[in-house]
Amino acid sequence: MSLNNFSELFADLDASNSTNNKIEVLKSFFLSNKPIDNSWAIYLLTGKSNKRFISGKYLRNLFSQIYEYPQWLIDTCYLKVGDSAEVITLLLKNKTTSRNKKLSNISLNELLSKKIPELSKLNEEEKNLEIKGIWETLPEDNHLIFNKILTGTFRVGVSIGLITKSISRLINIDEEIISHRLMGNFKPSIDSYEFLINKTINIEELNSKPFPFLLANNFEDKIFKHSINDFQFEWKYDGIRMQIIKRSGNVSLWTRGQELVNESFPELVEKMAYVKDDFVLDGELLVWNFKEKIAFDFSFLQKRINRKSPTRSIQIKYPIIFIAYDLLEINGRDIREIKLENRRIELEKYFSKWHNKTENNISDISKICDLISPKDWPDALTYKEKSRENNTEGLIIKKKTSIYSSGRKKGIWWKYKVDPMQLDAVLIYAKGGSGRRAGLYTDYSFALWKDQELIKFASAYSGLTNIEIKELDKWIRKNTIEKFGPVRSLKPEMVFEISFEKIQISKRHKSGIAVRFPRITKWRKDKKINDADSLENAFELMKKIS
Amino acid sequence: MRIKQEDLIRYKDGNLYCELANIWIDPSKPVKRALITHAHFDHFTFGCEEYFSTYETAIILKERVGDNVKIKTFDYGEEFKINGIKISFHPSGHILGSSQIRFIFAEEKWLISGDFKLQKDETCKQHEIVKTDYLISECTFGLPIFKWDETNKVANDISKWITNSPEKTSLLFCYSLGKAQRLLNEISQTNFKGNIYSHGSIYKMNNCYKELGIDIKDTIKIENKKKIDELKGSLILLPPSLSKGSYLKSFKNIQTAFASGWMTIRALRKRSGYDKGFVISDHADWDGILEVVKKSEAKNVFFHHGDSESLTKYLVEKKSINVRFFEEQI
Numbered sequence: 001m002s003l004n005n006f007s008e009l010f011a012d013l014d015a016s017n018s019t020n021n022k023i024e025v026l027k028s029f030f031l032s033n034k035p036i037d038n039s040w041a042i043y044l045l046t047g048k049s050n051k052r053f054i055s056g057k058y059l060r061n062l063f064s065q066i067y068e069y070p071q072w073l074i075d076t077c078y079l080k081v082g083d084s085a086e087v088i089t090l091l092l093k094n095k096t097t098s099r100n101k102k103l104s105n106i107s108l109n110e111l112l113s114k115k116i117p118e119l120s121k122l123n124e125e126e127k128n129l130e131i132k133g134i135w136e137t138l139p140e141d142n143h144l145i146f147n148k149i150l151t152g153t154f155r156v157g158v159s160i161g162l163i164t165k166s167i168s169r170l171i172n173i174d175e176e177i178i179s180h181r182l183m184g185n186f187k188p189s190i191d192s193y194e195f196l197i198n199k200t201i202n203i204e205e206l207n208s209k210p211f212p213f214l215l216a217n218n219f220e221d222k223i224f225k226h227s228i229n230d231f232q233f234e235w236k237y238d239g240i241r242m243q244i245i246k247r248s249g250n251v252s253l254w255t256r257g258q259e260l261v262n263e264s265f266p267e268l269v270e271k272m273a274y275v276k277d278d279f280v281l282d283g284e285l286l287v288w289n290f291k292e293k294i295a296f297d298f299s300f301l302q303k304r305i306n307r308k309s310p311t312r313s314i315q316i317k318y319p320i321i322f323i324a325y326d327l328l329e330i331n332g333r334d335i336r337e338i339k340l341e342n343r344r345i346e347l348e349k350y351f352s353k354w355h356n357k358t359e360n361n362i363s364d365i366s367k368i369c370d371l372i373s374p375k376d377w378p379d380a381l382t383y384k385e386k387s388r389e390n391n392t393e394g395l396i397i398k399k400k401t402s403i404y405s406s407g408r409k410k411g412i413w414w415k416y417k418v419d420p421m422q423l424d425a426v427l428i429y430a431k432g433g434s435g436r437r438a439g440l441y442t443d444y445s446f447a448l449w450k451d452q453e454l455i456k457f458a459s460a461y462s463g464l465t466n467i468e469i470k471e472l473d474k475w476i477r478k479n480t481i482e483k484f485g486p487v488r489s490l491k492p493e494m495v496f497e498i499s500f501e502k503i504q505i506s507k508r509h510k511s512g513i514a515v516r517f518p519r520i521t522k523w524r525k526d527k528k529i530n531d532a533d534s535l536e537n538a539f540e541l542m543k544k545i546s
Numbered sequence: 547m548r549i550k551q552e553d554l555i556r557y558k559d560g561n562l563y564c565e566l567a568n569i570w571i572d573p574s575k576p577v578k579r580a581l582i583t584h585a586h587f588d589h590f591t592f593g594c595e596e597y598f599s600t601y602e603t604a605i606i607l608k609e610r611v612g613d614n615v616k617i618k619t620f621d622y623g624e625e626f627k628i629n630g631i632k633i634s635f636h637p638s639g640h641i642l643g644s645s646q647i648r649f650i651f652a653e654e655k656w657l658i659s660g661d662f663k664l665q666k667d668e669t670c671k672q673h674e675i676v677k678t679d680y681l682i683s684e685c686t687f688g689l690p691i692f693k694w695d696e697t698n699k700v701a702n703d704i705s706k707w708i709t710n711s712p713e714k715t716s717l718l719f720c721y722s723l724g725k726a727q728r729l730l731n732e733i734s735q736t737n738f739k740g741n742i743y744s745h746g747s748i749y750k751m752n753n754c755y756k757e758l759g760i761d762i763k764d765t766i767k768i769e770n771k772k773k774i775d776e777l778k779g780s781l782i783l784l785p786p787s788l789s790k791g792s793y794l795k796s797f798k799n800i801q802t803a804f805a806s807g808w809m810t811i812r813a814l815r816k817r818s819g820y821d822k823g824f825v826i827s828d829h830a831d832w833d834g835i836l837e838v839v840k841k842s843e844a845k846n847v848f849f850h851h852g853d854s855e856s857l858t859k860y861l862v863e864k865k866s867i868n869v870r871f872f873e874e875q876i
Contacts, residue, residue: 014812014816016821069690072859073859081691083813086812090691090810
């Protein structure tokens with residue numbers, strides 16, 4: 001029954017814009033399905049399974065071949081729909097009406113742990129026949145799920161936070177514990193689900209996992225009312241936020257995106273393993289200019305992010321550093337509940353111990369985050385303005401008495417970004433350029449989130465290099481949903497950092513805001529569309545300015 | 547290729563035009579004589595000297611735009627002559643009164659499909675297959691991804707959608723003329739037995755349909771917003787124009803859906819901002835268009851209003867009939 005149930009779950013989640021609804025839907029799904037299927041469901045919904053068994057193009061060609069359908073017609077449909085799995089699902093509606101229903105009761109587990117992995121063992125001809133067989137014996141309502149898993153494009157508007165909340169409500173255990181359990185390499189199995197819903201909390205099992213990250217909110221004016229001495233000031237580095245976990249001698253590097261990245265930064269793992277103490281550090285990974293003592297541009301870091309087992313020469317060309325902000329655990333003692341100012345003392349104490357060693361010194365790959373000490377708020381502003389000079393994005397302001405909780409807790413940490421104002425937005429439309437840029441799509445429109453919807457908020461023409469323009473143009477042509485004259489609507493996938501000079505209310509725009517001199521300042525290939533800013537962020541930004 | 551200068555029906559200034567009769571079909575600007583296929587506003591413009599339509603179309607139009615228009619009305623199948631050209635209206639199944647228009651001149655038959663559908667719809671006359679030499683067909687949904695489910699299946703889905711959320715008020719957005727009445731008719735045959743409310747614009751059309759002898763379920767006109775609390779578990783039909791803006795703010799605890807053929811595509815569904823999309827259309831799907839092309843026995847087919855390129859190419863590859871691209875003549 002459960003693949004049908006999962007298809008229904010997908011449709012229900014897809015058809016709701018309300019967080020509470022989604023949580024209820026998830027809860028009742030978990031209650032009425034087997035642990036193993038629940039485990040797979042979580043695996044799929046949290047986007048941990050983007051393994052592509054066949055490409056979208058392969059799927060379209062296969063359909064064309066099996067059902068003698070003109071390839072160009074499928075491609076035209078694809079342009080309209082923007083997703084191969086969905087196009088083929090829609091076209092299958094015409095093809096698989098009367099058939100045997102052999103697979104009508106297949107479980108999610110059977111499909112994911114047997115049927116689909118077995119495909120990779122077959123030769124091409126057998127594989128094609130098998131896919132055809134599945135299409136024709138699987139109930140129509142399950143085609144979309146099957147095609148999406150096959151092409152590694154399963155995505156639905158459910159965040160890991162929603163899963164966390166629904167499990168937390170299901171078993172009445174704090175969200176922090178659940179999100180801790182959900183972090184990192186979640187492998188679908190009965191055990192992993194049982195572990196997730198286990199009502200007793202087992203410390204050892206949590207050993208290699210990072211703590212949920214505490215995130216900073218956008219700056220609020222009301223902070224000015226407080227004494228400057230209540231806060232700790234740090235530079236806001238533009239790198240990869242990371243926790244280094246060393247427990248029982250084992251080192252794990254976890255990004256904020258919950259990826260274990262040991263393989264990408266082996267030199268850091270190696271050096272950290274030398275440290276005699278066990279610890280959990282929160283900090284930022286950067287490619288560092290050791291001579292100038294500032295960070296290199298984010299683009300340098302991009303050269304390292306997706307490269308596993310980098311060669312020695314890459315390691316030398318793009319030397320990394322871990323800048324430690326915070327100490328969360330030391331030799332098995334969780335110190336997140338003690339005040340930031342006291343954690344800082346501990347952090348300094350241990351770093352000076354680790355750096356003062358004559359052998360296996362870690363000072364060439366990690367440092368403690370320097371603190372800034374503004375005398376008063378105007379002085380803090382001056383520091384903020386200077387942040388461009390040392391390649392940082394502004395300031396991070398932390399309440400000295402704060403404990404390290406999780407998520408974007410209000411009233412503890414703030415990011416105070418340097419002007420120009422910036423928002424991360426999703427590319428949704430492109431228009432052909434003219435003159436020197438004729439034949440290329442160079443005029444772009446960007447959108448911000450409003451609930452589940454992307455609302456256009458600005459258009460920008462400048463900021464990309466010629467190479468980037470060409471690359472983006474190619475992508476645009478492949479990812480068009482619809483053409484309206486010279487304008488193409490695009491698959492929401494690309495995130496850009498948009499900078500502007502002024503932001504104000506506008507009744508003329510659907511978004512309700514207008515920005516002045518918008519321009520692209522960074523192509524955030526490291527960000528997913530869910531990481532883009534919301535209109536709410538934009539309004540907050542506006543409030544802050546006025 | 548294109549419709550040639552000497553063709554009986556031409557494409558001129560963005561509209562279909564028969565020069566010999568000096569008559570336009572659904573013109574978008576004022577002309578002397580206008581044939582109106584049906585009463586949707588995008589097929590009507592003010593200021594023409596004389597309009598021609600079916601009786602039902604005329605009644606609905608007058609209800610919408612006032613009595614101040616001069617419309618000559620005809621029954622389905624009734625032939626009339628202008629400059630020696632025989633013209634007649636035939637049911638197109640799109641909405642009440644909607645029609646295809648046939649022209650006969652010098653033994654040559656031309657048929658303009660109008661907006662049409664083949665699916666069951668008890669609120670209007672079933673589409674009629676009309677044989678022709680030349681067919682000018684709409685192709686709003688001219689791609690094979692469009693394949694409509696049976697109407698009662700969609701109606702049952704809507705019914706389930708409402709009854710599964712008894713704590714909520716369900717707002718279903720749909721075009722106020724045609725789609726709304728068809729939905730009412732279908733939903734009243736499902737398990738949903740709660741109250742149904744109509745927005746004024748829909749309510750007006752419901753009455754108009756009733757006056758023309760169509761059986762439409764009674765609904766409550768949604769007037770003052772005081773009754774909000776009583777709306778729990780009921781269905782409200784609203785025109786799509788109200789989906790954005792402040793109107794919705796007066797409701798509490800709602801779920802929204804849009805009923806349209808475009809809801810086939812997930813990206814459009816997501817972008818539209820409604821919670822849910824129900825795929826139901828008053829236009830023909832891909833198979834429907836192909837069926838009409840085939841059964842009309844037309845030797846020449848032109849497509850407009852939609853993805854004409856794909857259909858044309860598809861039929862050209864099949865080599866069964868002479869399909870010509872339909873382009874603007876300047």
